Amino acid sequence: MDTNLPKTSQPRIVIVGCGFAGLRLAKDLAKLPVQVVVIDRNNYHNFQPLLYQVATGGLEADSIAYPIRKIFAGQHNFYYRMTDVERVEPAQNLVKTNIGDIHYDHLVLATGSLTNFFGLDSIEQNAMQIKSVPNALNLRSYLFQNFEKAILTEDPTQRQALMNVVVVGGGPTGVEICGSLAEMRKDVLPKDYPELDLKQMEIYLVESGAEVLGPMSKFAQEKGKKYLEEKGIHIRLNTHAQRYEDGRLYYSETEFIRTQNLIWAAGVNGAALDGLPEEVVARNKRVNVDTRNRILGLRNVYAIGDVANMITEEMPRGYPMLAPVAIQQAEQLAENLGRLLKGEEMQPFQYTNKGSMAIVGRNRAVVDLPGDLHFGGFLGWLTWLFVHLMTLVGFRNKAVTLVGWAISYFSSDKALRLIIRPFNRHDFNEHQLQTKAAEQKAATAEYIPSVAAPEAPVVGG
Ligand SMILES: Cc1cc2nc3c(=O)[nH]c(=O)nc-3n(C[C@H](O)[C@H](O)[C@H](O)COP(=O)(O)OP(=O)(O)OC[C@H]3O[C@@H](n4cnc5c(N)ncnc54)[C@H](O)[C@@H]3O)c2cc1C
Structure with missing residues (x-):
């Protein structure tokens, strides 16, 4: 070819x-x-820091992805191949x-x-991850499918497992997903599922280290933990996820948390x-x-x-x-x-640290800036919103995101909870899809269009 x-x-x-x-x-x-x-x-650039908002129904996929060809329209020395x-x-x-x-x-x-699943096969095969737009859309679909199933079951243990969510990994991604899930539990799910007792839904954050937000300052770690606890997240520190079997996440030989919603945000x-x-x-x-x-x-x-x-x-x-x-x-x-x-010497890379931040929901974020400057609360939240909005690619994405956030803020609602197509967790993770694509390829020994290979097909926004 x-x-x-x-x-x-x-x-x-x-x-x-x-x-x-x-x-x-x-x-x-x-x-x-x-x-x-x-x-x-992929024929688009993906703004990964906002993937968790797509996964929890806060933003449409189109707001955080932008077509590559459109970004480079007019650049004469540019060629793209998908x-x-x-x-x-x-x-x-x-x-x-x-x-x-x-x-x-x-x-x-x-x-x-x-x-990185650290060689934990049972987790790799069953957990949901959040590295790509298809991952995020499938996660959203899967969560809402489990809520539909929770309505149907008579078995209280089964119902609890369908509603519980366990997030493994207490870094910024895990913390942000937990914050967003807690808001979904408070503002969205009671309206959509009045037949379910949402008090039964537990959200766990499992972290192998001694603190959440490990790479951030002590201030951010403590504030972040406090914000999560205020939102009713169960934080399990110094806890190692070991295996996932029969809807149970084991963190020792015998101890486990029951969940059908396991989200892996523990490493790359x-x-x-x-x-x-x-x-x-x-x-x-x-x-x-x-x-x-x-x-x-x-x-x-x-x-x-x-x-x-x-x-x-x-x-x-x-x-x-x-x-x-x-x-x-x-x-x-x-x-x-x-x-x-020009035949000149290359210069070494020098990093300018511009700080780091994590959001834990409405009016709550932690920000570390260079020069030992740390803050949180509403100011942190505003800073987080501003920085993320400004770094999104394309005017349309900025505008759509701003309007979406404003509506969510004033209505305490998230509009996006469609289950576009039933989703099977076993098709979920990229490892399996890659393996499947490789097997297919070996069987046909012919060209397989790349769109099918690494990730699950995108379900609509
Ligand atoms: C959920 C999440 C939240 C995050 N939040 C933050 C945050 O708040 N702040 C922050 O600073 N960072 C954050 N990060 C990290 C940040 O997104 C990454 O550091 C950043 O994306 C790295 O940029 P990159 O260009 O190296 O790789 P990427 O942005 O990952 O881009 C890699 C590209 O390579 C393509 N690709 C890979 N392999 C192949 C192949 N074999 N053939 C063809 N194409 C290929 C992929 O499709 C992709 O488009 C987050 C990451 C995630 C997953």
């Missing part, structure tokens, strides 16, 4: 992934005399995709991360691609790079964002997997590729 990329005398820079890092890099290369080829399996990169062949300067091979002069991996690995030298892929599947984001030992291959493992004195365990790191590494690499073309 031919990828139909125009031949050019200019250097071709291939970027795999159009998340925060790939998007910024491709934009910043607009003025360089290069051909920019962006490859992504496909899955299967492996890289650095010795031949090639990436292997399911639409054919693509040659590069410079290759940038911006493939992000994948959910880098999304390293096959074909890289083994020694450059770290245990957490991030790719070792130097301070110029060059993959160690390779001449013209780079990694940026979540997938890049840049170890420095400042960050001995690598930079955190955060959007600002991805964006800043992309900006530095664009500048460095410009320098390279």
